[in-house]
Amino acid sequence: MIDKIKFLLRNYPVNEEMRNSYRKFGKSRFNPEINVLVKYLTREENLCKKNKKHSLKLTLAYDTKHGNHKLYIEGSIRKWYYGKYNIRDFNYKDFCQCISLLSKRLEIEENILWNAEITKLETGVTIRFTKEFEGIALCVSRYKNFKKNTYEDKGVKFKGKNYHVIFYDKIREIYNDKDKLERSYDKITKNNFLFRYEIQGHKVSGMKMFKNKVDTLLKVKNNWKYLGDNLIMTLDKVEFIDVISPEAYINLRGGAITEMSEFLIYKGIKAIGIEKTRLLIETLNPKKRTKCRKKYNGIYEKHLIEDRQNYEDIFRQKLLEKLFFVCRK
Numbered sequence: 001m002i003d004k005i006k007f008l009l010r011n012y013p014v015n016e017e018m019r020n021s022y023r024k025f026g027k028s029r030f031n032p033e034i035n036v037l038v039k040y041l042t043r044e045e046n047l048c049k050k051n052k053k054h055s056l057k058l059t060l061a062y063d064t065k066h067g068n069h070k071l072y073i074e075g076s077i078r079k080w081y082y083g084k085y086n087i088r089d090f091n092y093k094d095f096c097q098c099i100s101l102l103s104k105r106l107e108i109e110e111n112i113l114w115n116a117e118i119t120k121l122e123t124g125v126t127i128r129f130t131k132e133f134e135g136i137a138l139c140v141s142r143y144k145n146f147k148k149n150t151y152e153d154k155g156v157k158f159k160g161k162n163y164h165v166i167f168y169d170k171i172r173e174i175y176n177d178k179d180k181l182e183r184s185y186d187k188i189t190k191n192n193f194l195f196r197y198e199i200q201g202h203k204v205s206g207m208k209m210f211k212n213k214v215d216t217l218l219k220v221k222n223n224w225k226y227l228g229d230n231l232i233m234t235l236d237k238v239e240f241i242d243v244i245s246p247e248a249y250i251n252l253r254g255g256a257i258t259e260m261s262e263f264l265i266y267k268g269i270k271a272i273g274i275e276k277t278r279l280l281i282e283t284l285n286p287k288k289r290t291k292c293r294k295k296y297n298g299i300y301e302k303h304l305i306e307d308r309q310n311y312e313d314i315f316r317q318k319l320l321e322k323l324f325f326v327c328r329k
Helices: 016-020 077-082 092-106 110-114 131-139 170-178 182-188 217-222 224-235 246-252 257-272 274-282 286-306 311-327
Strands: 002-010 023-027 034-041 056-063 070-076 117-129 140-143 147-151 155-159 163-169 193-201 238-240
Touching: 002 077, 070 077, 070 092, 077 092, 092 110, 092 217, 110 217, 117 131, 117 217, 117 224, 117 311, 131 140, 131 163, 131 193, 131 311, 140 155, 163 170, 170 193, 193 224, 217 224, 224 311, 257 274, 257 286, 274 286
Parallel strands: none
Antiparallel strands: 002 070, 002 117, 023 034, 034 056, 056 070, 117 193, 140 238, 147 155, 155 163, 163 193
């Protein structure tokens, strides 16, 4: 569930050899006696050929006067552990192993690392669906009073002061990053759709859902199930609108004007009600009434079958199933 993160180690022990492994970035704008040093850390183990190592950014605030050095670690620890293009979500066991491995790479005792202070935290899961689920982004309507940004039919972002709530096409993100050809994307998405749901915390201290609950690595470990519960509680506050069902979306995409016209007629009948629609039909010329009744009843019944399941219900069920596996210890 943990992805991008930024955490801080105070009084970080630094020897000459360690300091020389960093490159100088500059001086702190708040204190000229602190040198800012930077380096990037990857896993030592080789990943599979189809994957690629991902780096964490290490920023060392080297205090030349008092020796109170601070180390900031920032990046996606999920990608660092599994590989840049791996879509797996952290479970409890792997997260603990990741922190243990990171302590070795940082040459610091594991119990010290567990007490690192978290300043930024991103939680979320990727859920696998079939192709017809692509239209879900069209149905994600509102979250509190957050500003909404949409990215065609591929994603939705609700932007708040201290955090964002995001839904997006994970495969599209990977292929944009890899600069792959569009035909490669089309091939892999022919029967697959990976939907990512995230809470991006940019200021943990300003988030009621995170503050004092997961503001250290140890608290994340001890409150692992809470992270999953919080994803569900946050989703409960997201408003979905019944725009289109998965089956209707796949039938309309790339279809003709006739299919779109029928779908809009169905939505109109559903909005005003089937009984009122029948009453309106009765006001028509008797010679056209039977033909019209048959036409609109046929359209309504056809699309009613497609519209029986909605995106929100299916997504909630899949989310619960995914969290059951990643939350257990």
